[in-house]
Amino acid sequence: MSQFFHQGSACALPVNHVDTDQIIPKQFLTGTTRDGFGDALFFDWRYTEDGTPNPDFVLNKPENKGVSVLVSGHNFGCGSSREHAPWALAQFGFKVVIAGSFADIFYRNCINNKLLPAQVDEAALQQLQHYCATAGNQLAIDLAQQQIVLADGRRIAFNISSTDREQLMNDCDFIGIAEQHLDAIDRYETERAGQAPWMLPKGYCV
Amino acid sequence: MGMTLYEKIYQQHKVATLNEHTDLLYIDFHFIHEVTSPQAFAGLHEAGRRVRNPVATLATMDHNISTQNRRIDGAGEISQQQLEALQRNCREFQIPLLDITHRDQGIVHVIGPEQGITQPGMTIVCGDSHTSTHGAFGALAFGIGTSEVEHVLATQTLPQQRAKSMCVQIDGHLPASVSAKDVILAVIGRIGTAGGTGYVVEYCGEAIRSMDMEERMTICNMTIEMGAKAGLIAPDEVTFSYLQGRPKAPTGEQWQQAVRQWRQLKTDADAKFDKTVVIAARDIRPQITWGTSPEQVMALADRVPDPAQFKEVEQQQNAVKALEYMGLIPNTPLQDYPVDVVFIGSCTNSRIVDLRQAAAVVKGSRVAEHVRALVVPGSAQVKRQAEQEGLADIFKAAGFEWREPGCSMCLAMNDDIVLPGKRCVSTSNRNFEGRQGRAARTHLASPAIAASAAIHGYLSSHPIMTGEGLV
Numbered sequence: 001m002s003q004f005f006h007q008g009s010a011c012a013l014p015v016n017h018v019d020t021d022q023i024i025p026k027q028f029l030t031g032t033t034r035d036g037f038g039d040a041l042f043f044d045w046r047y048t049e050d051g052t053p054n055p056d057f058v059l060n061k062p063e064n065k066g067v068s069v070l071v072s073g074h075n076f077g078c079g080s081s082r083e084h085a086p087w088a089l090a091q092f093g094f095k096v097v098i099a100g101s102f103a104d105i106f107y108r109n110c111i112n113n114k115l116l117p118a119q120v121d122e123a124a125l126q127q128l129q130h131y132c133a134t135a136g137n138q139l140a141i142d143l144a145q146q147q148i149v150l151a152d153g154r155r156i157a158f159n160i161s162s163t164d165r166e167q168l169m170n171d172c173d174f175i176g177i178a179e180q181h182l183d184a185i186d187r188y189e190t191e192r193a194g195q196a197p198w199m200l201p202k203g204y205c206v
Numbered sequence: 207m208g209m210t211l212y213e214k215i216y217q218q219h220k221v222a223t224l225n226e227h228t229d230l231l232y233i234d235f236h237f238i239h240e241v242t243s244p245q246a247f248a249g250l251h252e253a254g255r256r257v258r259n260p261v262a263t264l265a266t267m268d269h270n271i272s273t274q275n276r277r278i279d280g281a282g283e284i285s286q287q288q289l290e291a292l293q294r295n296c297r298e299f300q301i302p303l304l305d306i307t308h309r310d311q312g313i314v315h316v317i318g319p320e321q322g323i324t325q326p327g328m329t330i331v332c333g334d335s336h337t338s339t340h341g342a343f344g345a346l347a348f349g350i351g352t353s354e355v356e357h358v359l360a361t362q363t364l365p366q367q368r369a370k371s372m373c374v375q376i377d378g379h380l381p382a383s384v385s386a387k388d389v390i391l392a393v394i395g396r397i398g399t400a401g402g403t404g405y406v407v408e409y410c411g412e413a414i415r416s417m418d419m420e421e422r423m424t425i426c427n428m429t430i431e432m433g434a435k436a437g438l439i440a441p442d443e444v445t446f447s448y449l450q451g452r453p454k455a456p457t458g459e460q461w462q463q464a465v466r467q468w469r470q471l472k473t474d475a476d477a478k479f480d481k482t483v484v485i486a487a488r489d490i491r492p493q494i495t496w497g498t499s500p501e502q503v504m505a506l507a508d509r510v511p512d513p514a515q516f517k518e519v520e521q522q523q524n525a526v527k528a529l530e531y532m533g534l535i536p537n538t539p540l541q542d543y544p545v546d547v548v549f550i551g552s553c554t555n556s557r558i559v560d561l562r563q564a565a566a567v568v569k570g571s572r573v574a575e576h577v578r579a580l581v582v583p584g585s586a587q588v589k590r591q592a593e594q595e596g597l598a599d600i601f602k603a604a605g606f607e608w609r610e611p612g613c614s615m616c617l618a619m620n621d622d623i624v625l626p627g628k629r630c631v632s633t634s635n636r637n638f639e640g641r642q643g644r645a646a647r648t649h650l651a652s653p654a655i656a657a658s659a660a661i662h663g664y665l666s667s668h669p670i671m672t673g674e675g676l677v
């Protein structure tokens with residue numbers, strides 16, 4: 001395996017507060033499986049009203065074909081909790097989203113889908129947006145070092161908690177981890193039933 | 207050092223420590239709906255897992271249903287497939303479901319409290335960001351993604367990292383014309399849509415204490431719009447009297463015992479918040495959003511802001527873009543803009559108190575000719591009560607559409623869509639681009655302001671604006 005979490009080309013969407021309604025609008029939330037969301041990514045920005053691709057939108061530019069790293073602004077992924085947002089990003093081909101900050105639920109959904117949310121400071125963000133706009137825009141992600149490596153060798157630090165980093169580096173099954181604590185969960189439930197019996201869910205007669 | 211309410215609830219639910227930063231937290235109750243659950247059930251299937259405690263989850267149909275009728279095919283074939291998937295999954299995994307025709311069906315965040323399921327000191331999650339609503343009861347409640355829904359179904363727990371804590375204190379008494387919606391919009395305007403990221407917010411102060419439970423729910427509901435993980439209000443007598451007698455609330459000896467424990471659920475006097483924001487209630491005026499983010503909010507009586515008035519370049523750019531999308535000209539009074547649609551509903555403002563406030567404004571008037579106005583009650587129970595109280599008749603006589611319960615035009619997944627370029631005053635919680643329909647222009651406001659806009663056909667000049675208070 002390569003030393004890098006991912007290597008690929010990047011494009012910039014220098015917008016702050018990109019919300020999950022923008023990432024994937026509600027009319028695409030009717031599915032019952034986890035796939036088929038890639039084509040609807042950024043739908044209202046990506047397509048014109050008659051359904052043809054909007055040539056001005058960054059993902060439709062020929063030079064961005066095959067792009068796999070998205071560099072955006074602050075508060076990326078705010079709004080609705082829909083996990084369809086990271087699904088759509090991943091299915092489009094993104095492996096990494098770099099932003100000044102992320103909304104909490106979106107961030108967690110990324111980790112759970114092996115999409116790397118890399119948080120960088122303002123200066124780094126500017127540098128990366130600039131890099132995407134001009135240079136050959138290839139970059140690599142050194143997850144162990146928490147660095148973004150540009151084609152000219154420059155390295156830019158990003159933040160991620162050590163726990164989340166581990167989880168992205170190793171293929172871990174979160175439910176499986178919790179299941180290792182089944183005894184503790186059982187114990188907790190028994191104690192609870194003694195101390196706060198009204199908390200036991202009564203179920204619903206339907 | 208003392209503990210905050212958040213820390214107490216967190217501590218009480220810790221089942222195991224997973225690593226330096228992460229704990230396994232027990233989840234007392236879990237709500238699900240048709241849109242964010244199917245893939246979670248599929249995941250359980252794939253892994254051959256079961257639902258650990260089916261009665262700790264309650265399913266409802268709300269997001270994707272028609273509110274014109276109570277038919278499962280009412281919003282079309284694709285929506286029907288999703289609703290049927292929920293029925294199948296609930297049957298297979300034995301999860302109770304409030305089906306579309308059930309007498310207690312409604313928006314997930316309306317029915318939990320209404321049924322007395324939401325109680326102080328609980329941890330509550332749902333695959334929906336507005337789960338923060340339940341924090342009004344002093345429950346730690348937050349939205350989760352579908353992978354986490356699967357995790358909760360399988361284990362009744364979630365891995366969590368501790369959040370920071372923020373205190374938002376609203377001192378003094380609110381002017382008579384100011385509602386809970388105005389308060390939370392003003393708070394978001396102050397803190398910003400990312401200002402709460404990484405925090406759990408506890409609301410306190412006299413103005414919050416004097417609110418009823420439904421107003422408190424409006425406050426906690428929109429906490430997610432400042433990016434916070436959850437909103438909390440310490441339980442008090444108002445909370446207890448709301449809960450007493452509700453179907454799932456404790457009774458008899460257990461009620462006494464519960465109340466005794468609930469009284470302990472408050473932030474200790476010597477606890478420290480990571481951040482505190484203090485706002486004087488008397489400074490808050492009726493609010494309305496002018497842009498495409500809930501933080502782009504102004505007093506209704508003010509003029510549309512000039513982008514140049516913002517300090518940060520970024521805010522200026524955002525304002526230019528938002529004003530263009532919204533079709534507004536800087537420095538003009540909002541009253542000059544005609545309204546096309548008025549939506550009264552959503553988990554923010556579709557409870558009985560909200561409908562009473564709106565009906566008080568509407569009573570005896572007619573919806574303006576050019577306006578399409580709808581009222582969508584939050585639950586079947588709210589609908590019945592509003593009909594009994596005569597509120598439905600007031601709305602219908604005025605020319606409002608009186609609908610079946612559901613999310614409806616809040617996210618416009620069904621056929622309740624605002625058409626491109628149309629201006630909508632909505633009591634919901636998000637004014638993002640395209641939220642209510644492609645190119646739709648959303649102004650978030652209170653039920654009273656929305657009702658007033660429906661009657662006047664403009665972004666209005668009702669007594670609420672001049673501060674004469676609600677009728």
Ligand code: SF4
Binds near residue numbers: 334554635
């Ligand atoms: S009413 Fe709106 S915000 Fe509330 S749960 Fe439904 S879609 Fe979400």
